[in-house]
């Protein structure tokens with residue numbers, strides 16, 4: 001059972017979720033720091049964020065679409081139940097995603113801005129703050145048993161299911177994590193004073209992540225006892241513990257200015273958190289009525305999805321490598337321009 | 342019932358909005374690659390200037406296409422959960438393959454837009470090719486999902502559940518090929534005439550420089566080829582509809598009664614109560630001939646199904662006339678343009694005005710064609726399998742989300758037009774253009790700074 005097609009498809013979905021979180025999450029985090037840009041270097045900070053995001057944010061965003069597609073292809077029952085139950089938060093999420101994306105190309109910086117672009121500049125920051133919170137909230141709500149499904153009928157309180165204390169806590173944690181990821185990446189893409197700015201922001205958001213994680217434990221025990229129990233069981237605990245180790249390592253690396261190490265460990269930290277959650281959530285997609293297996297599509301469809309995935313990967317991996325090598329690798333020209341900015 | 346109307350409207354607005362950007366996302370990369378290729382070959386600055394300008398516009402348009410497409414992916418579930426429960430495993434594979442196309446498109450567009458300086462000229466040009474190819478592939482693949490809704494295959498329906506699912510059969514459904522060709526041609530055509538319209542407008546405003554003339558000419562080459570091919574492909578589409586969706590055909594042509602040797606009705610405003618089409622021009626045997634290539638063939642009329650199963654006949658009929666009419670007018674204008682070029686080599690005011698109009702007509706045809714396809718499918722969401730009324734979400738407040746989406750899209754459209762107008766004013770000047778700007782803060786080639 002443990003290696004059924006549905007489990008593999010769920011694994012693929014988890015992979016997409018992880019990629020979305022560590023890549024697009026940082027783009028949202030960049031928007032958060034745009035929102036909080038302060039001081040005399042505020043515009044330089046904004047410019048650095050924008051340069052870092054520019055070439056990659058759209059392909060990072062595709063991970064979300066890919067995740068959605070896997071959900072409705074492989075888990076149509078869960079997808080339609082989720083879409084129904086989260087009618088309100090998904091619409092709000094969409095609003096955030098649309099405004100953020102549009103604002104990124106509509107706005108301009110500092111002296112170059114004109115008329116409506118000033119409004120869009122503000123929309124970019126605000127949408128980047130709100131969207132991660134909503135993402136976290138939805139993830140919280142599917143773990144806590146707020147959505148019930150029987151005989152294909154969804155029973156849910158459309159207004160409160162995603163507004164529980166657990167959802168709020170997950171939303172806050174998602175926001176802090178995204179901001180942390182962005183700040184860590186930005187320390188690598190900037191130099192001099194700007195780098196110090198982002199290093200400071202890394203330490204602040206890293207501290208917030210730790211505090212929120214600690215706070216989350218009692219909320220979990222109170223609101224999602226089954227998830228809490230599983231998180232602390234042998235199934236998920238080793239992965240979570242590894243996540244904590246990576247978290248501390250990455251904070252240490254920032255403190256000691258080993259920014260490349262910080263990037264790797266921050267990514268690992270987030271991945272471990274997600275995987276720990278997934279292991280604890282197993283075998284449910286939507287706790288407590290829809291398991292992965294019971295909400296899965298017929299094997300023919302799962303087979304198609306899984307059989308085409310390696311070919312997709314064959315296309316994707318070299319392309320992504322090229323993208324990141326060109327824009328995120330060491331580029332002397334870029335370094336020069338950054339100190340000027 | 343309440344939800345149904347609102348949900349249909351929300352879906353229609355979202356799709357109609359996305360379609361414009363989708364078409365541009367298919368067409369613009371091709372134009373961009375052609376212009377840069379010509380620039381690299383001939384070493385003429387004007388081609389590279391055009392490539393730069395088109396790349397900047399594509400950057401903005403693609404972002405709006407991506408977010409509006411994301412909205413659609415969510416909306417399939419948000420508005421139509423029962424539909425997705427049934428259709429997900431069948432149309433999902435097309436969307437999964439489309440996902441890879443999106444990745445390739447977004448990745449290489451990132452390289453293309455931001456890589457003018459980081460990549461060698463040839464490498465940069467090569468990065469444009471996957472953008473153009475995967476743009477066209479996304480359109481073709483999403484068409485598979487839609488053509489499956491028109492002509493569902495690859496499963497058996499048992500008590501409202503799909504069994505014996507064969508995703509490959511669903512993906513390669515028999516309507517796909519014909520419609521994918523028609524859609525791809527339409528996308529190139531609509532883009533080409535929008536671009537031609539912009540440069541014709543510039544020329545009208547007195548900017549009679551090579552930059553505008555060359556921009557117009559490149560767009561017109563693509564536009565003319567696709568415009569001439571489109572009626573041929575449309576003929577295949579019409580015969581396909583006649584075979585697979587006779588009720589839709591009857592609505593398109595306002596054919597109320599089943600008859601042999603049915604006439605073609607051009608124009609007119611269908612009156613469904615009296616079952617007549619006032620103000621239309623009738624061509625005897627025309628419909629039978631066009632739909633089957635046999636002038637005496639019997640054409641099934643709307644009378645074959647109860648009135649509750651009719652789509653909105655007036656809208657479908659008029660939209661069909663708009664699509665075909667626009668297509669034919671565009672061909673006329675395009676031929677006129679080449680004729681004038683061949684004879685005098687100078688664009689007069691009238692032909693330029695006609696080309697501006699073609700830009701509008703291209704989009705009108707694109708949208709009208711979709712109204713024919715989608716409204717003509719009603720009352721079915723999956724033809725003869727699931728009714729739209731049974732597919733709508735029970736969640737509260739669809740009217741609110743619908744109103745919200747309208748507001749949002751109006752704001753986006755207004756800002757976008759404002760941005761593009763700013764971008765389109767004249768050829769790039771030296772300090773505006775990242776390729777020729779020397780050093781300084783412009784190094785990002787950043788569309789956001791444009």
Ligand code: HDD
Nearest residue numbers: 520524527530572575576578579665668706707710711714
């Ligand atoms: C630039 C746009 C454009 C132009 C000039 C035309 N079309 Fe079209 N048509 C489309 C753009 C389009 C479209 C928007 O792309 C549709 C909607 C779905 C599809 O596959 O293509 C479409 C659908 C569509 C359908 C319905 C297919 C279905 O519902 O399954 C038919 C029968 C035709 N077309 C026929 C024609 C004919 C006979 C044309 C002759 C000039 C023509 N079209 C020109």
Ligand code: HEM
Nearest residue numbers: 349352353356357360483486487711715716719721722729
């Ligand atoms: C982008 C081009 C498209 C346009 C402009 C378009 C237009 C429309 C319109 C006008 C409606 C409302 C019909 C009515 O309620 O009377 C509709 C409905 C719908 N379309 Fe499309 N459509 C497009 C492509 C697609 C594609 C590719 C899909 C494939 C998944 C699709 C799926 C749907 C669904 C699920 C509905 C709602 C159910 C229904 O009303 O039947 N559409 N579309």
Ligand code: HEM
Nearest residue numbers: 362363366367403406407410411413414443476479480483
């Ligand atoms: C037949 C109608 C459609 C065509 C031709 C089409 C084509 C395209 C193209 C070419 C793009 C590339 C982005 C751009 O250039 O702006 C795009 C983006 C997108 N489309 Fe559509 N699309 C259609 C309908 C739909 C529908 C019905 C959905 C969802 C159910 C959808 C989902 C998306 C998504 C998620 C994106 C964003 C991809 C990204 O981020 O790169 N599209 N579409």
